[in-house]
Amino acid sequence: MNEILIIARKELLSVVRERRFLFSTLVLPILLMPLLMFGPFLLLGSTARKTQEDVQKVAVVGIPPSLVEELRKARLDPIEQPDPVQAVAERQVEAALVYAQGRYTVYGRLSGGATQSALVVEKVRAVLQAYKERQVAERLQAQGIDPGLLEPFQIETRDASRPQERAAGLLAFLIPYFLVMFIQSGGMPVAVDATAGEKEKGTLEALLAAPVPLYQIVLGKGLAVLVMSLLSTLASLVGLLLGGGVVRARFAEPLAAFTRGDRPLELGGSLALEPLGYLAIALTALLFALLVIALMLSLGLYARSYKEAQSYISPLLLLMLLPILLLQFADFFRPQDWYFLLPLFNAVLALDAIVKGAATPVQLALTWASTLVHAGLAIWLAYRSFQREEVVFRN
Amino acid sequence: MIEAVDLYKSYRRFQAVRGVSFTVAPGEVYGLLGPNGAGKTTTLRMLATLIKPSAGTVRVAGFEVGRQSLEVRRNLGIVNGGMRVYEKLTGLEVLEFFGSFYDLWGSKLKARIAWAAELLQMDQGLLKKQVREMSTGMQQKIVIARAILHQPQVLLLDEATAGLDVFARRALLDFVQRYARLGKTLVYSTHVMSEAEEVCHRVGFLDKGMLVYQGSLAEALKLGSGSLERAFIRRLEQTMAS
Numbered sequence: 174m175n176e177i178l179i180i181a182r183k184e185l186l187s188v189v190r191e192r193r194f195l196f197s198t199l200v201l202p203i204l205l206m207p208l209l210m211f212g213p214f215l216l217l218g219s220t221a222r223k224t225q226e227d228v229q230k231v232a233v234v235g236i237p238p239s240l241v242e243e244l245r246k247a248r249l250d251p252i253e254q255p256d257p258v259q260a261v262a263e264r265q266v267e268a269a270l271v272y273a274q275g276r277y278t279v280y281g282r283l284s285g286g287a288t289q290s291a292l293v294v295e296k297v298r299a300v301l302q303a304y305k306e307r308q309v310a311e312r313l314q315a316q317g318i319d320p321g322l323l324e325p326f327q328i329e330t331r332d333a334s335r336p337q338e339r340a341a342g343l344l345a346f347l348i349p350y351f352l353v354m355f356i357q358s359g360g361m362p363v364a365v366d367a368t369a370g371e372k373e374k375g376t377l378e379a380l381l382a383a384p385v386p387l388y389q390i391v392l393g394k395g396l397a398v399l400v401m402s403l404l405s406t407l408a409s410l411v412g413l414l415l416g417g418g419v420v421r422a423r424f425a426e427p428l429a430a431f432t433r434g435d436r437p438l439e440l441g442g443s444l445a446l447e448p449l450g451y452l453a454i455a456l457t458a459l460l461f462a463l464l465v466i467a468l469m470l471s472l473g474l475y476a477r478s479y480k481e482a483q484s485y486i487s488p489l490l491l492l493m494l495l496p497i498l499l500l501q502f503a504d505f506f507r508p509q510d511w512y513f514l515l516p517l518f519n520a521v522l523a524l525d526a527i528v529k530g531a532a533t534p535v536q537l538a539l540t541w542a543s544t545l546v547h548a549g550l551a552i553w554l555a556y557r558s559f560q561r562e563e564v565v566f567r568n
Numbered sequence: 569m570i571e572a573v574d575l576y577k578s579y580r581r582f583q584a585v586r587g588v589s590f591t592v593a594p595g596e597v598y599g600l601l602g603p604n605g606a607g608k609t610t611t612l613r614m615l616a617t618l619i620k621p622s623a624g625t626v627r628v629a630g631f632e633v634g635r636q637s638l639e640v641r642r643n644l645g646i647v648n649g650g651m652r653v654y655e656k657l658t659g660l661e662v663l664e665f666f667g668s669f670y671d672l673w674g675s676k677l678k679a680r681i682a683w684a685a686e687l688l689q690m691d692q693g694l695l696k697k698q699v700r701e702m703s704t705g706m707q708q709k710i711v712i713a714r715a716i717l718h719q720p721q722v723l724l725l726d727e728a729t730a731g732l733d734v735f736a737r738r739a740l741l742d743f744v745q746r747y748a749r750l751g752k753t754l755v756y757s758t759h760v761m762s763e764a765e766e767v768c769h770r771v772g773f774l775d776k777g778m779l780v781y782q783g784s785l786a787e788a789l790k791l792g793s794g795s796l797e798r799a800f801i802r803r804l805e806q807t808m809a810s
Contacts, residue, residue, distance in 0.1 A: 176668075186657060187654060187657065190698070374655065375651050378646075378648065378650075379646075379651055379652075379666070379715070382617075382646045383641060384638045384639075384641040385669055565618075566618075
């Protein structure tokens with residue numbers, strides 16, 4: 174046991190001496206997470222608000238003076254243009270509105286996601302919709318018909334998901350994503366340095382010649398990688414939660430532009446779990462980390478150099494991101510219990526279910542047992558790799 | 569002491585070591601000489617329990633390699649030319665790290681570091697520096713100090729002077745002679761014949777995995793009319809002719 178701690182301490186000491194690595198693993202996630210997660214929303218929220226407040230030019234052709242007036246009231250500047258479509262394309266105006274043969278056509282630059290032009294198009298459409306509704310109401314009233322006839326009932330949409338799922342907000346997706354990403358990215362440099370790095374620098378042979386059983390060397394290195402993985406993950410979650418709080422408190426106004434059903438979007442979300450829920454997340458993440466770390470050590474040791482090890486381990490991250498991508502479609506399939514036996518996929522699925530308060534005891538038991546077995550196999554594989562001289566001396 | 573009997577090492581169809589047998593007594597420096605790729609490193613790695621022989625037996629300091637690997641490692645030190653120590657650690661931290669595997673702590677460790685420093689003519693003040701800030705010669709001294717900190721009965725040196733400047737090389741050759749005088753068993757593997765002439769008591773010529781000659785240094789010099797290099801070439805020519 175003592176030797177395991179001594180080896181882990183040495184690996185961590187090497188990491189601590191590398192400030193660049195410490196910064197990218199522990200400091201950067203805290204700083205970067207809020208920016209990455211909330212930056213786009215803040216930018217978009219601010220742009221949306223500005224679009225509502227500012228006056229934008231709109232090319233118009235053939236529209237009646239009453240609609241021109243409505244557009245002006247909605248903080249738009251209608252200007253006659255001979256070729257409105259070209260004016261939009263050449264960015265002379267943000268949108269265009271053309272009336273011909275009983276049809277209003279709104280033009281905008283709609284390729285490339287959320288553009289300023291798209292926001293102005295929505296502004297024009299809102300004016301048109303109100304204009305249309307008012308005309309319908311006036312014509313019905315002229316015929317002596319109650320406009321209310323067109324609305325025999327109200328339609329309302331409400332969120333009926335579990336309270337935990339509702340409270341979690343974006344976290345329901347982000348927590349599995351971050352755990353998977355940071356467990357690997359935080360541990361990878363240490364895993365590579367402790368294996369391929371040692372081979373490349375010529376330090377591994379001296380360690381293997383010391384009177385330390387191989388399993389203790391593997392466990393010592395694994396412990397160091399685990400510590401860095403968990404610290405990096407913790408740093409990213411702290412960044413996310415603290416960042417979410419700060420952003421919500423300081424940028425409430427731009428964020429008000431985003432709604433989710435009948436209420437504002439909870440950026441960053443807030444976990445509303447029982448203590449057992451948090452324990453379940455920690456245990457799932459820990460077992461998952463053991464599996465990933467053992468795989469990284471095996472791959473790292475097989476590689477001849479630092480670069481080669483990175484090229485082996487990077488696809489592992491892509492492989493682990495696959496289940497995350499599938500989670501996007503989780504609503505379209507009902508998770509069967511056997512899904513929770515699949516390595517890597519089960520941990521992501523279980524984390525998602527725990528955060529949403531939907532995990533069943535069977536699902537959790539299957540996930541933990543399966544991950545424990547697979548982690549054990551992966552650790553054995555790493556141990557076997559250290560035993561294989563054609564792997565250890567492959568350089 | 570070391571007793572290697574009929575050692576073989578194969579990698580699929582390639583035989584790196586073929587039937588090598590030799591013994592080295594306490595207080596003796598045995599030169600394992602041969603060109604690059606002759607099988608010197610493979611042989612030493614087998615002695616050090618780092619790789620398993622395909623056939624044959626080895627006893628190091630009375631313990632059998634394979635069955636008593638940990639006991640062998642407790643009584644053995646190994647240094648090779650490509651071996652390095654952790655560059656981000658200080659020299660002292662490296663020695664503490666390896667010393668801890670041999671139950672060397674506190675005052676005992678301090679005394680051993682002082683002993684190794686004297687033997688290697690190493691400035692102890694430099695041990696506070698990180699290894700990456702040290703000269704190549706000083707780094708190599710740390711590599712050797714790490715290997716002898718537990719005062720092993722058997723020391724294996726494999727191309728240990730590779731990359732060293734003239735001063736560091738001289739210090740190493742002096743150290744080899746001093747360490748042997750302490751009654752330790754040394755194997756000195758090199759392709760530089762002049763080094764072997766200086767430090768070895770007995771030599772073995774290794775070529776293509778086979779030990780083609782072994783005898784005392786005096787006998788080998790006689791074979792080569794005063795030159796170990798000539799002796800080596802003559803012996804190889806005789807082997808090829810037969």
